[in-house]
Each structure stands twice: as C-alpha cells, then as structure tokens.
Amino acid sequence: QVRLEESGGGLVQAGGSLSVSCAAFGRAASDRAMGWFRQAPGKEREFVASIGWNGEEIFYAESVKGRFTISRDNANNIVLLQMENVRPEDTAVYYCNTGWAGELLINPLNALDAWGQGTLVTVSS
Secondary structure (H helix, E strand, O other), X not given: OOEEEEEOOXXXXXXXXXXXXXXXXXXXXXXXXXXXEEEOOOOOOEEEEEEOOXXXXXXXXXXXXOOEEEEEEHHHOEEEEEEOOOOHHHOEEEEEEXXXXXXXXXXXXXXXXXXXXXXXXXXXX
C-alpha cells in the first residue's frame, strides 16, 4: 500500500496563489492515477483534480477549472496542485490519493489507499 503525505497548505488571501504537494511512500505510485480532493468543515470530501499515470488524462472539478493545475513527477513520486486566483470557498483540508484511472477518481470512493492527514488551505476574503 502507498502512504501519502500532503504538504504546502497555509493561509492565503483571496485572489492569491498557493501550491500543495503530495508525496507517495512505500510503493511507487507511478503506475496509478493520482488525484486531489478536499473537505471543507461540515461537508463531505469532494473531488478536485486527477491525473493519469502518464500525465495525459487530466480532469478537474468545474469549481476549480481554469484556476487549478495538477501535475506529477513520477521520478520522485510527487503530485502537485497549483492553485491560482483562490476563493474563500476553496478553504478546506486538501488530500491526495491514487486510483486505477483519473476519471474513476472523480468519485472519491474509488480512491485506493488510506487517506493521509491532509494539508489545510485557508483563503481569507
């Protein structure tokens, strides 16, 4: 199984930018799709973005399309989420996970590994 560790969250003003990172340990995740998810207080975990094992199939939630960019570095088992023009509604704990395909990760229930601790992103208005 893959152990996932998210980092890079913090406080950012609305309209600003922030990048979060996810490192995979224990088993290479380079042959799996990877995705980002988030959970705001009092809400269910939701899909944010996913990327296929080779970086060619990319999906975004409508709410972040055009503002967030997902990328991966298979050599270092890392997946990144660059967030631009953030909004207060982007405030959440951000998690990553792996899956058999990027499209499958649109449903968080299809995530394959145990959830990590996540990294908190807070957007102030």
